[in-house]
Amino acid sequence: MVYGFFVVFMRKKRGGRWGKKYEDKRDWKEYNEELVRRGELYLSLDFLERWGEEVRKMNEGKRGRPFRFPEAFVEWMALLHVWFFMPFRQMEGFLRALSQHAPLEPADYTTLFKRIKGLKLDLSSTIVAGSDVVIAVDSTGIRVTNRGEWMREKWNNHRGWIKVHLSVDVESKQILGLEITNEEVGDADMFPSLLEQSKANSKGVIKVLADGAYDDRHAFNLLKKGGIESGIKTRSNASTKSHGSLYRAQCVRERQNLGYKEWSKKKGYGKRWGVEGVISVVKRIFGETVRAASIQGMYREMRTKLLAYNILLNMI
Known part of the structure; x- marks a missing residue:
């Protein structure tokens, strides 16, 4: 707790992350009107x-x-x-x-x-395709019950989570790819599907931004094969040897030579927070839980919510 307070204090003292003061450039008049028009939709x-x-x-x-x-x-x-x-x-x-x-x-x-x-929910029908797209990839957990943590502990009732995997256009904030799985599925396992959906739902993906959960040689090989630039954050102590992916080894050396701060600026890694913003918006509008009882019902409900987000975004 003391360390956390010290970090917050030093950031405020420096004026923000990495010494930069946050500038709110949002047009609040336009933003307010968008929220009002959402009610019409x-x-x-x-x-x-x-x-x-x-x-x-x-x-x-x-x-x-x-x-x-x-x-x-x-x-x-x-x-x-x-x-x-x-x-x-x-x-x-x-x-x-x-x-x-x-x-x-x-x-x-x-x-x-x-x-x-029985609805066949089609993601592509909710997207306005862009070209030369930079996507950010991440996942989040969705609770399957509203029961509180105290009840979970007292009655030893663990119902688990469902997991939403997303790829998002960092400029338009549209969801270009999505998968819904149980909590045991790893992030890197869903990367190939998210990448393929993003390419199909756009006019070309040129870069992928993702955190260390996607630091996997298969992901780097897919990017190399597709001629897509990697903005995947590699581990700080990652080996520079290929171990099945020459492109990953090249990316590891690049980060080590530049240092994390300069690497982040070069890759535009800060834009990865676009996918975090989409996750936040979806949870604030539609809630952090699902109400369906069956697994397939949960998946269908969550998919409907994510498509509804795209519809709202493109109609406003």
Whole structure:
């Protein structure tokens, strides 16, 4: 505790990290207006214009009971479910009241549950692709219960976590790649998938920023193969021998020759905090827990929240 206080005191005395004073360059008037417009997006009824046409196409060649509700409507209800933490029975009541003011047919909660459960959530449809993208990669844990730590200790109840792995465009702050796993999956294991998704959802990735959890020879080999610059933080005592990755050895020598501070400036490593910012925003808007009971339900709920973040970001 004494050491932590000393570090904070010295940073304040120097004027910030590495002696730099923090400058708040945000346009607060514009930022406030973005938050106000976010409220308008929650009640966007654009799907009503395509209701009849979409249902007709969905039922072409279908055998059995026809669809009554278009996919766009179900997606909208799924977003309301995670935005407002609205249980399915309350969603039925919400639609019953809304149908008195808008030309839509209310759905019962069992239909909503089944249709939302069967949604094919596509990340690429929520992205405005950029070119020469720099991505930051990280992961975070999501609690699967709201039960407090005292209850966990008293009743020895450990329900674990689910783990969200993200790759984020450091400029636009869009999520370009995501994976959701259990808590036992390592960060480096998900790196290949995040990189491939990021390349598919952009017009070219030129650099990857990541912390020491991704200091893995396979990750460096993937970057070398794709002609992508590494901004992965290698361990301070890492060996300069190749050990299966010549590119990693080259990156280790570069950091040792420059020193961490100069290496960080050269690589723009500070922009890696863009992914930390996205994680913070998602947790503040949608919460730090999931409410679904099944594992697949938890994964689906968290994926919906992350896609909702992209939708909000690109519509504001």
